[in-house]
Amino acid sequence: MLREQGRYAEAMEVLEVLPRTHPEEADRWRRELALLRVARGDAATGLAELWELAEKSPEQVQGWLVFGREARIEGRFVESQAALDRAQEVCESQSCEDLAEIEYQRFLLFKDMSQIDNALSAWEKAAELDPDRLQTIREVYTLLADSGRYTEAQRYVARDPNALQAGLERGLIASLTGNFIEARREWQQVAGLDPDDFEYGHDAWVEAVLRLGNPLPALEWLQESLQGQFSPRLLVLAGVGWAMRGDRELAANLFQQAINLLRYQRPPKKKLDSAEWRLLDSLVTNEEVKKALKSYFAVVATLWG
Numbered sequence: 001m002l003r004e005q006g007r008y009a010e011a012m013e014v015l016e017v018l019p020r021t022h023p024e025e026a027d028r029w030r031r032e033l034a035l036l037r038v039a040r041g042d043a044a045t046g047l048a049e050l051w052e053l054a055e056k057s058p059e060q061v062q063g064w065l066v067f068g069r070e071a072r073i074e075g076r077f078v079e080s081q082a083a084l085d086r087a088q089e090v091c092e093s094q095s096c097e098d099l100a101e102i103e104y105q106r107f108l109l110f111k112d113m114s115q116i117d118n119a120l121s122a123w124e125k126a127a128e129l130d131p132d133r134l135q136t137i138r139e140v141y142t143l144l145a146d147s148g149r150y151t152e153a154q155r156y157v158a159r160d161p162n163a164l165q166a167g168l169e170r171g172l173i174a175s176l177t178g179n180f181i182e183a184r185r186e187w188q189q190v191a192g193l194d195p196d197d198f199e200y201g202h203d204a205w206v207e208a209v210l211r212l213g214n215p216l217p218a219l220e221w222l223q224e225s226l227q228g229q230f231s232p233r234l235l236v237l238a239g240v241g242w243a244m245r246g247d248r249e250l251a252a253n254l255f256q257q258a259i260n261l262l263r264y265q266r267p268p269k270k271k272l273d274s275a276e277w278r279l280l281d282s283l284v285t286n287e288e289v290k291k292a293l294k295s296y297f298a299v300v301a302t303l304w305g
Helices: 008-015 023-040 043-056 061-073 077-094 099-112 116-129 131-146 150-157 163-176 180-191 202-211 216-226 232-244 248-262 274-283 287-296
Strands: none
Touching: 008 023, 023 043, 023 061, 043 061, 043 077, 061 077, 061 099, 077 099, 099 116, 099 131, 116 131, 131 150, 131 163, 150 163, 163 180, 163 202, 180 202, 202 216, 202 232, 202 274, 216 232, 232 248, 232 274, 232 287, 248 287, 274 287
16 A cells, blocks of 8 residues: 555565564565565665575566566666566476466567567467457557557457457547548447446547547546546546646646656656647647646657747
8 A cells, every 4th residue: 555655665664574574475575675665766776686586586487577577667678588588488397377477578578679579479479378468459559550550550459359449549540541531430439339338448438539529428427437536547538628628727637646646657757648748739729728738748849849
């Protein structure tokens, strides 16, 4: 609970008791403490401890897997890949159950390294080992679409079992390729679905509704269905919706709430993604509202503003 609130020093004080009270799990507590150090900002010390623990028990997959994940988040890609390679070797020799997670972490690593073909290969292996990984397919076709590989992206969209996500993305690809009539038709189909019928992908429904130009149905659903249980993404979309209606104060409050949550995620963020700004910029017509809200986003300033 303390970790989720970003109260890392207090969380560490709690954990430091456990090696004395439960010494049989000392390495587990050391790993948790190292993770807290990384999250607190002392990445060098935390990662060094994680590597030491992995080398101490080289036959345990989790040590290598945790280090590989944390090193990737910290941008230390070479070390991350080395650790994930070790995790894969150990797991394959033991026929362990973590191979799908290892491949998924390799997908995330190759994605961050812009090695798209390697990322696709790793994701396919993860999905083959664990069919539930299909729920992450949105990350795959988003990567491809962002890279301009629209035909490949469409093939992955066709495999997405979530109609909200798939319909939104088909519309986005149609828009990016200049077929605006088809884009609007796709978003209308998504808007016509009931988001409560789906376990996930609700943000895709909200975004599709917003892209049709009338934010009210999305804002009504957000208010009635979530009751304060917002994810950062839904908070941002709610802010965009209110900005479309001209309420800059409420939009700013929602954007700040999203940033407050993102500060405690890995990696932490102090501003909203530039992609979210592009969404707002494309939907909000009031220039004064946009000017007032631009500071909440990681937008690169240029000579042209």
